[in-house]
Amino acid sequence: MELLEFARGPALTFAITVFIAGVVFRIVSLFLLWRTKDSSAGSSRERSAFSAAIREIIRRLWPQSAYKQRTLFMLINGYVFHFGLAIIVFFLLPHIVFFKDLVGLSWPSLPNNVIYAISIITIVSLIAALVMRLSNPAQRIISTFDDWFSWLVTFLPVITGVIATSHLGARYETLLGLHILSVALLLIYLPFGKLMHWFLVFVTRSQTGAHLSHRGAQL
Amino acid sequence: MNDKKTLGEMLTERGVSRRTFLKYASYTASIMALPPTAATAIAQGIANARRQSVIWLSFQECTGCTESITRAHTPSIEDLIFDFISLDYHHTLQNASGHAAEEARMQAMQENAGEYIVVVDGSVPLKDDGIYSTIAGITNLQMLEETVKDAFAVISVGSCATFGGIPGANPNPTGAVPITDIVTDKPVINISGCPPIPEAMTGTISYLLSFGSIPELDHLNRPKAFFGEAIHDRCYRRPFYERGMFAKSFDDEGARQGWCLFEVGCKGPVTYNACATLKWNGGTSFPIQSGHGCLGCSEPGFWDLGGFYKPLSTAKGDPLKWAGGAAVAGAAVGAASAIMARNKRNKILKEGK
Structure with missing residues (x-):
């Protein structure tokens, strides 16, 4: 119970504080950076920045035919665990109750057993992503600490959540404490690595779209 | 306590039939999850036992634990348990008072040195030399140390004695500590709860009398027979939890339909006790059945878990x-x-x- 109290209290407060400070720091520092004005004449096919940004976001939702065969599994797998994670985080009642307590908003939940099944699919999908990274020599070579650690801090909350729900190995309060601590670890690390794509994915894609469109790429 | 008769002989004299006695032995065996054969062992053990001297110390407490044990529900169990034991000292239940009461305690300690059981309810204040609670001119700490010195075993009843309880809740003004912080050289059985389930107390005492040994305990020194499973795991509302059907308030349609009380703060998932199986008041009901979430009263620090009505999955305090x-x-x-x-x-x- 002491572990759970520590996790629900000081650990979570500290993690949320670091998370907010880190995310604001990353966003402010990014947007205040000097941006070199591109003075070159744009392509005749150049679209407005907004239109290019939207088109790029949509275009990247599915692989181009030239790469389809090589990337389709990775892409589908990516969708599976991203949607899986989102459903688990936002539609399990204990999670909704957490958000309600935090920000005052709540919404309907899904039955626990449905979330449980989605969690298992998500775990398999995350393991598949890791196996692909390990088995592809090129990907393995370019992987850094950030890649491995980001995977780990994403995986831990899911696996500890499932173990806690299943009452495996230890008492529920211990498992729940470990689950919350794993979420704290995720929140602390999130702003400082590639997981910052939580906030920046569409920002970077928009920028890429505007840039490519200026150069005349067909979006 | 000088009674040389066995309990079996005494019960016969008082007109307790063998059938009633065996029913009690079977009941005790079953609530402690012992094999059916243990009923015979309990019956024989108790029948052949001499009356056990028990000294009951009440420190920083509210007498709720005593109220609870005197409401044990098995027919005549109340009489039985007080016949099985010789309650030589108990503020609320003894006739003697003042010096006579303290003399009774001293006499029981001398006559039964090494054999008597000390039951404690209430926490012990240590701050400022323990002046916040004194009895007969001595502090609770002094009385506890003096009394447990020659005891066979100590049973802490109630969450104050087992974990500090309400006196020990933040900011703990009296420096209240549980008995296990003080008694370290003797077996201490913790029967937590605010108050504990009567059968958990009487069942444990019966086990001690029958087998002369300590029942199997969990990591918090609680008998596994009563504290082995979480309320949530044996709760009749559990299927609603799995289906995602939750009462949103104490008065909504879900609450009327008996849906899960997790969202209104039930601590059942992290509370280990037998409320969902043994129930209270003669097996009538238990808090969750009455429509209120579990407070987690048998767990350490239950008073400071972040709020009785705050769901378990929320952050504690203001994150x-x-x-x-x-x-x-x-x-x-x-x-x-x-x-x-x-x-x-x-x-x-x-x-x-």
Whole structure:
């Protein structure tokens, strides 16, 4: 119970504080950076920045035919665990109750057993992503600490959540404490690595779209 | 306590039939999850036992534990348990008072040295030399140390004695501690709860009388027979939890339909006790059945778990208390780092020229 109290209290407060400070720091520092004005004449096919940004976001939702065969599994797998994670985080009642307590908003939940099944699919999908990274020599070579650690801090909350729900190995309060601590670890690390794509994915894609469109790429 | 008769002989004299006695033995065996054969062992053990001297010490407590044990529901169990034991000292139940009461305690300790059981309810204040609770001119700490010195075993009943309870709740003004913090050289059985389930108390005492040994305990020194499973795991509302059907308030349709009380703060998932199986008041009901979430009263620090009506999955306290400061600090450091990067760029450009 002491572990759970520590996790629900000081650990979570500290993690949320670091998370907010880190995310604001990353966003402010990014947007205040000097941006070199591109003075070159744009392509005749150049679209407005907004239109290019939207088109790029949509275009990247599915692989181009030239790469389809090589990337389709990775892409589908990516969708599976991203949607899986989102459903688990936002539609399990204990999670909704957490958000309600935090920000005052709540919404309907899904039955626990449905979330449980989605969690298992998500775990398999995350393991598949890791196996692909390990088995592809090129990907393995370019992987850094950030890649491995980001995977780990994403995986831990899911696996500890499932173990806690299943009452495996230890008492529920211990498992729940470990689950919350794993979420704290995720929140602390999130702003400082590639997981910052939580906030920046569409920002970077928009920028890429505007840039490519200026150069005349067909979006 | 000088009674030389066995309990079996005494019960026969009082007209307790063998059938009634065996029913009690079977019941005790079953609530303690012992094999059916243990009923015979309990019956024989108790029948052949001499009356067990028990000294009951009440410290920083509310007498709720005593109220609870005197409401044990098995027919005549109340009589039985007080016939099985010789309750030589108990503030609420003994006739003697003042010096006579203290003399009874001393006499029981002398006559049964090494054999008597000490039951304690209430926590012990240690702050300021323990002056916050004294009995007969001595502090609770002195009385406890003096009494347990020659005891066979100690049973802490109630959450105050087992974990500090309400006196030990934040900010713990009296420096209240549980009995296990003080008694370290003797077996201490913890029967937690605010109050504990009567059968958990009487069942444990019966086990001690029958087998002369300590029942199997969990990591918090509680008998596994009563504290082995979480309320949530044996709760009749559990299927609603799995189906995602939750009462949103104590008065909504869900509450009327008997849906799960997790969202209104039930601590059943982290509370280990037998309320959902043994129930209270003669097996009538238990808090969750009456429509209120479990408070977690048999767990350490239940008073400080972050609020009785705050769901278990919420953060304790206010996790956003530093959020504003964190955002300002993050923005300041972010702006500073961007300005530094710009200055660096300008410097390089100037030098380049």
